[in-house]
Amino acid sequence: MGALKISEEHNGTAKVLAFEGSIDEDTVFSNLDISHAQEIVLNLDKVAGINSCGIREWIKWLNTRSPSSHIVFQNCPKVIVDQMNMVSGFLPEGAIVESFYVPYYCEESDVETMVPFFRGKEFNGSSVNAPETVPCWKSGQPAEMDVVHAKYFKFLQTQSTM
């Protein structure tokens, strides 16, 4: 699907990794040592896709972290949320989801808008408090939330409240 770029920064004690592209068999996680990191922040904003090999490599890689480490998922796009809901271990036990995207659809303009949901604002623990519609960026008409709540927000059942 196209090579994945991973950039690494340090924010205090946190190792911040930003992903861009598709997670697949060519993704080299072995260069990303997370075995000693106590706080790991994964910014997934620009992940475009993931295939079956990518899912496996992702789970194997996250299993190399220290059990005591703290892990945060940021800006999860729909392709990542779908895996968090489908594949156990994709979102490790104890991981915190700080933010993720929810698709909204405008019938009039046939345009999809991905709206970011933030922990403590649009969701807290498993509770979601978000508008059913938002103004479409193109038409200004109401765009409807385009997910089945019980399925798309299922992963939030693992999330603790702030």
Added chain:
Amino acid sequence: MSAAQVLNQSSLQIIPNATAAELVNAVFQGAALHAVADNHEDKENEVATATLLDTNPLDFLRKCPRILLDPKQIMSEAIELEEYWIQSTKQKVRLVKKVREFVESIPKASSVVDSALMVADELITNALFNAPVDEDKHHVYNDLDRTHQVNLAEKDMARLYLATNGSRLVVGCRDPFGSLRPQALVQHIKKTFDEGISSAMNMGGGGAHIGLRMVLDVSMSLYIVVDPWNTTNVFAVLPIGRRYRQMDDVPKALHVVNLTK
């Protein structure tokens, strides 16, 4: 399964409100080669294609992928079709890009772009790594790490198919090996439902063994037709013009046919 209604031929089961897991189970138990949810939107077409597959499978294969869009008007000019050879792992990025261009050119298809790319990705990988066998019918690349470069000889190239009539999208692949074992595949897909995808995943070398489960998840119809040691044909039909929330519960059909049977 007790509510299953057997129609005309024992190979076809129309199952009321069937989930994907129930369809897989019906095929796994040998109760059907074709398992169709009774609320499938294209039920009539599914029955027609199943009937042709049973009576004249080679004719069915000749007519793929057009027949999957409309069995009655396979030469309709409304059908757009593109085909590409699959020869090497190096091509994959370019092929997936072609798929993206094709799907993005279809009006109201934005919600299936990611799914179509994933389907194509999995089918291309299967064609390159899982399908090829040597003269002794031993798989040659199956156990390789998927980062290896594979280059197929011209006679071994697979074919990637993209087709649409504006309301359905077909992404399919035909390889010239026919090495897929349908029953083992269905058994493994069943395992992903019974035990969960993570438990069924191969964490060792080779493929992850969850690709066709992922393909089934996003498809409204999935055809797996194996002509042993001749061709393996996998065609996924995806609905166009749906929103994401309408995709989750799309009634499905599963056809798994081994032509030796």
